[in-house]
Amino acid sequence: MFSVTVRDHLMVAHSLRGEVFGPAQRLHGATFVVDATFRRESLDDDGIVVDIGRAAAELSRVVGALTCRNLDDEPVFAGTNTTTEVLAQVIADRLVIALGDAAADLDGLVVTLRESHIAWASYERAL
Amino acid sequence: MFSVTVRDHLMVAHSLRGEVFGPAQRLHGATFVVDATFRRESLDDDGIVVDIGRAAAELSRVVGALTCRNLDDEPVFAGTNTTTEVLAQVIADRLVIALGDAAADLDGLVVTLRESHIAWASYERAL
Amino acid sequence: MFSVTVRDHLMVAHSLRGEVFGPAQRLHGATFVVDATFRRESLDDDGIVVDIGRAAAELSRVVGALTCRNLDDEPVFAGTNTTTEVLAQVIADRLVIALGDAAADLDGLVVTLRESHIAWASYERAL
Amino acid sequence: MFSVTVRDHLMVAHSLRGEVFGPAQRLHGATFVVDATFRRESLDDDGIVVDIGRAAAELSRVVGALTCRNLDDEPVFAGTNTTTEVLAQVIADRLVIALGDAAADLDGLVVTLRESHIAWASYERAL
Amino acid sequence: MFSVTVRDHLMVAHSLRGEVFGPAQRLHGATFVVDATFRRESLDDDGIVVDIGRAAAELSRVVGALTCRNLDDEPVFAGTNTTTEVLAQVIADRLVIALGDAAADLDGLVVTLRESHIAWASYERAL
Amino acid sequence: MFSVTVRDHLMVAHSLRGEVFGPAQRLHGATFVVDATFRRESLDDDGIVVDIGRAAAELSRVVGALTCRNLDDEPVFAGTNTTTEVLAQVIADRLVIALGDAAADLDGLVVTLRESHIAWASYERAL
Numbered sequence: 001m002f003s004v005t006v007r008d009h010l011m012v013a014h015s016l017r018g019e020v021f022g023p024a025q026r027l028h029g030a031t032f033v034v035d036a037t038f039r040r041e042s043l044d045d046d047g048i049v050v051d052i053g054r055a056a057a058e059l060s061r062v063v064g065a066l067t068c069r070n071l072d073d074e075p076v077f078a079g080t081n082t083t084t085e086v087l088a089q090v091i092a093d094r095l096v097i098a099l100g101d102a103a104a105d106l107d108g109l110v111v112t113l114r115e116s117h118i119a120w121a122s123y124e125r126a127l
Numbered sequence: 128m129f130s131v132t133v134r135d136h137l138m139v140a141h142s143l144r145g146e147v148f149g150p151a152q153r154l155h156g157a158t159f160v161v162d163a164t165f166r167r168e169s170l171d172d173d174g175i176v177v178d179i180g181r182a183a184a185e186l187s188r189v190v191g192a193l194t195c196r197n198l199d200d201e202p203v204f205a206g207t208n209t210t211t212e213v214l215a216q217v218i219a220d221r222l223v224i225a226l227g228d229a230a231a232d233l234d235g236l237v238v239t240l241r242e243s244h245i246a247w248a249s250y251e252r253a254l
Numbered sequence: 255m256f257s258v259t260v261r262d263h264l265m266v267a268h269s270l271r272g273e274v275f276g277p278a279q280r281l282h283g284a285t286f287v288v289d290a291t292f293r294r295e296s297l298d299d300d301g302i303v304v305d306i307g308r309a310a311a312e313l314s315r316v317v318g319a320l321t322c323r324n325l326d327d328e329p330v331f332a333g334t335n336t337t338t339e340v341l342a343q344v345i346a347d348r349l350v351i352a353l354g355d356a357a358a359d360l361d362g363l364v365v366t367l368r369e370s371h372i373a374w375a376s377y378e379r380a381l
Numbered sequence: 382m383f384s385v386t387v388r389d390h391l392m393v394a395h396s397l398r399g400e401v402f403g404p405a406q407r408l409h410g411a412t413f414v415v416d417a418t419f420r421r422e423s424l425d426d427d428g429i430v431v432d433i434g435r436a437a438a439e440l441s442r443v444v445g446a447l448t449c450r451n452l453d454d455e456p457v458f459a460g461t462n463t464t465t466e467v468l469a470q471v472i473a474d475r476l477v478i479a480l481g482d483a484a485a486d487l488d489g490l491v492v493t494l495r496e497s498h499i500a501w502a503s504y505e506r507a508l
Numbered sequence: 509m510f511s512v513t514v515r516d517h518l519m520v521a522h523s524l525r526g527e528v529f530g531p532a533q534r535l536h537g538a539t540f541v542v543d544a545t546f547r548r549e550s551l552d553d554d555g556i557v558v559d560i561g562r563a564a565a566e567l568s569r570v571v572g573a574l575t576c577r578n579l580d581d582e583p584v585f586a587g588t589n590t591t592t593e594v595l596a597q598v599i600a601d602r603l604v605i606a607l608g609d610a611a612a613d614l615d616g617l618v619v620t621l622r623e624s625h626i627a628w629a630s631y632e633r634a635l
Numbered sequence: 636m637f638s639v640t641v642r643d644h645l646m647v648a649h650s651l652r653g654e655v656f657g658p659a660q661r662l663h664g665a666t667f668v669v670d671a672t673f674r675r676e677s678l679d680d681d682g683i684v685v686d687i688g689r690a691a692a693e694l695s696r697v698v699g700a701l702t703c704r705n706l707d708d709e710p711v712f713a714g715t716n717t718t719t720e721v722l723a724q725v726i727a728d729r730l731v732i733a734l735g736d737a738a739a740d741l742d743g744l745v746v747t748l749r750e751s752h753i754a755w756a757s758y759e760r761a762l
């Protein structure tokens with residue numbers, strides 16, 4: 001199995017609902033450094049998993065639609081707890097849509113969001 | 128599959144038995160930066176893999192019971208080579224016990240110990 | 255010259271005033287990984303720059319008073335642009351007060367705030 | 382499952398063939414920071430996955446045969462696009478040969494090549 | 509003193525002249541991860557050292573004029589050993605020109621080029 | 636001012652004397668990742684601060700004389716608290732001796748020892 005990873009980031013405000021979140025129930029914020037890993041059983045004729053330029057551009061577009069915002073005010077997240085885990089899944093699913101036909105050549109996708117030097121979360125899905 | 132990782136560290140003295148270890152057969156020491164990754168097929172009702180505050184607290188407790196010690200003097204390690212691989216397994220198994228019922232909701236656990244900028248070891252187990 | 259650095263972090267929401275900030279004029283957020291570097295010409299009788307346990311505890315307290323908040327709602331920041339540079343200075347100045355008499359033994363302090371994998375800011379002051 | 386990883390690096394010139402590579406079709410270069418991860422279901426009698434000294438030495442030898450070269454001039458790569466993905470596979474396969482009998486005790490190998498702070502590729506194979 | 513740093517990278521082929529360079533006398537290559545640090549005694553009216561968006565854009569432009577090339581073929585480097593130290597100075601000097609009038613507000617500039625996980629070089633100049 | 640940095644590491648056991656060290660008064664251990672930074676006002680005729688191969692080799696030799704040992708048993712450290720700060724100075728001073736005549740061309744040296752992902756110490760001296 002081969003994989004290629006590209007890194008980008010987003011900077012958002014949000015609050016989390018549920019006692020388990022303690023002080024993070026207050027409006028606060030985070031930088032999420034995002035690693036998108038594209039997986040593929042065998043390489044294409046160019047010897048690559050994916051056009052890394054296109055992969056980076058699509059990740060930048062997906063991340064750009066979320067960054068510099070208060071997620072609590074985004075209608076698409078109404079009723080959703082925007083935890084690191086949930087955001088990893090949202091970004092992965094939007095990336096698959098953004099890749100369109102190119103996603104059909106891939107076998108899997110992992111999105112990791114690093115929220116600090118001591119905590120991160122991932123979502124992995126087959127393709 | 129989702130995962131959440133928290134990072135902590137321990138600083139210990141120890142020696143290793145066996146010619147394969149060369150100069151590390153002498154009493155020496157290491158900082159192990161520990162990453163504990165909790166895996167789960169689907170998120171709970173709060174949208175998380177695990178209460179990250181509790182996960183970090185349990186990891187801190189498990190690591191705190193080992194740090195600032197000479198592992199060669201710990202009765203629990205008598206007859207055991209405290210290699211990075213073995214310590215990763217010890218920390219993983221102790222974490223599962225520490226999590227108690229909460230571990231039942233998880234599907235896997237990976238513990239990685241980084242011993243320098245050029246070497247690390249992992250232990251992964253299903254739950 | 256000797257120095258000792260300890261690392262912690264804070265996660266806040268805020269907005270910035272001024273056209274130069276572009277989309278960061280909207281309410282958004284950031285994780286700031288904070289490095290506090292204590293500088294001293296010569297070591298004390300214990301062979302250290304500062305009691306690293308106390309330094310880490312004071313940094314944790316200073317950072318804890320800011321984290322998990324919307325800085326736009328904090329009266330102390332009314333009329334202040336909470337840029338990364340400004341926050342570095344605020345944290346440095348609060349650290350000096352928190353250290354009390356211990357600061358008199360130090361010759362300088364640098365506080366660095368990393369806001370992403372590609373951008374950070376520092377404030378350095380003599381003591 | 383256990384694993385042990387060692388890190389090394391190589392610095393090479395090369396060019397890539399295919400419109401998808403854009404400006405990287407020109408002769409340029411890269412530092413590849415290489416992580417070789419050796420996987421094994423259970424530990425040996427010494428409590429290790431692999432003799433880490435030997436693993437690092439073999440990786441150094443494999444990487445040393447490629448570094449400080451223009452890959453476009455190496456006969457072994459004639460007709461091959463030396464993408465990051467392809468180089469990860471080449472290094473993995475050469476490592477298995479270099480390990481000889483020791484590879485029989487292992488269950489898998491992953492080689493990751495980091496080409497910058499924002500892009501990397503991996504190749505994983507069973508053993 | 510305040511500072512702001514932005515990070516970018518370039519990927520080039522080159523060779524070095526002089527016995528001291530050993531195997532790096534052959535045509536090879538490197539990824540240079542570039543950190544540009546802008547220093548200023550006091551902040552401007554917006555509370556910043558420099559417009560970080562403009563700083564990043566200028567660094568991207570300077571780096572973009574060098575990347576994906578064989579430096580041995582660039583007329584501007586004829587007769588120059590393109591060591592990491594020399595490239596740090598070239599990038600710093602080009603950044604100052606690119607910033608134009610904005611450089612007059614700054615007190616210093618440091619450019620650091622990381623060529624691997626175990627080696628980097630810096631050039632620092634007053635402004 | 637130019638600088639070049641090379642990285643290596645050592646793994647040692649030791650204990651620290653003094654109440655300020657709390658649990659680190661017990662025999663424990665540490666991995667110290669060592670960065671040696673050589674500073675020089677202007678470059679030599681080859682366009683470098685120092686022969687990086689020789690710098691790395693001397694650092695490896697200095698670090699090799701300390702690693703895989705219990706510093707409490709080393710006669711040279713009798714009566715000395717081997718704090719991170721003290722070890723940074725010891726390594727810097729030994730490096731200067733090891734460089735011999737080559738040190739005369741340098742203007743300064745900084746040695747940084749990282750003891751974990753959240754703590755490090757430096758010693759800087761003029762040459």
